[in-house]
Amino acid sequence: MKKPQTFTIGLISDTHGLLRDEAMTLLAGSHRIIHAGDIGDAAILERLSRIAPVDAIRGNNDIAPWAAQLHETLTLQVAGIKVHVVHSLADMALDPGSQGIRAVVAGHSHRPSMETRDGVIYINPGSAGPRRFKLPLTVAKMHIAGEDIETVILPIEIAPR
Template sequence: MIRIGLISDTHGLLRPEALAALRGSDFIVHGGDIGDAGILEALRAIAPLTVVRGNNDREPWAEAIAESEFLKVGGVLVYAIHDLSQIDIDPVGAGVRVVVSGHSHKPGIEERDGVLYVNPGSAGPRRFKLPIAVAELLVVGTSVTARIVELA
């Protein structure tokens, strides 16, 4: 079993609870709106990191970060993009099993046409009354399950 930790919308705040929830991950995906390059260093210290740039990542340190990325884990292809409304591929046609996004700050998991769409929500500053959360993917062969982890 492979565990992929998902985090998004940190906006410069990496909570200790988020780090604790991600520990033990084999890989981590950050869905953008990072807010500070130090967050990427802290996540890379836990596991290999795939990261995409969010609409608020405008500082020079973020210029080299792509707006979308693929991650192949075992028999599963994961596609990451910050804002799902800007998806520029056909996930089914591309063989993608999981699409990870952020932007809305609303955690959610939905399966459509055999593709699992996961938004881990926001792990950074609270926005409105939305929960503070991360998520995880568990990969066994080509099987994937996802769950949202709300942080206290």
């Protein structure tokens, strides 16, 4: 039997106006990119779109006029699975399992995390923008092959100057 083709989604959040070249390198090869809010500058979405089509939501700091066109949440059908995107999990107003959602992507906390609850993968790609406290700089990737979903958090390594 033929193995299903893998579809890769690049996950990024909390850029706050800073999109590092190192983050772009890690997201290269993605078929689609999801930005989970606190973008900070419309130019970031344009740069990300050079890699792959971008779906983005508005974060609590995205208050400039350009961000008004963005939704606060999105539910997407990607490679045969439903993915829900919300900036902060505290603002999630639905039960993902009852909606057939297989993955929830959220940002806001700047803390990268992955967990599965009741068959739903929750992933926070962390922050790719300015360093906050001593939290790591990260992005993530979600690999979908048929019904299988694999997620990985990728550290952004900044070369010393």
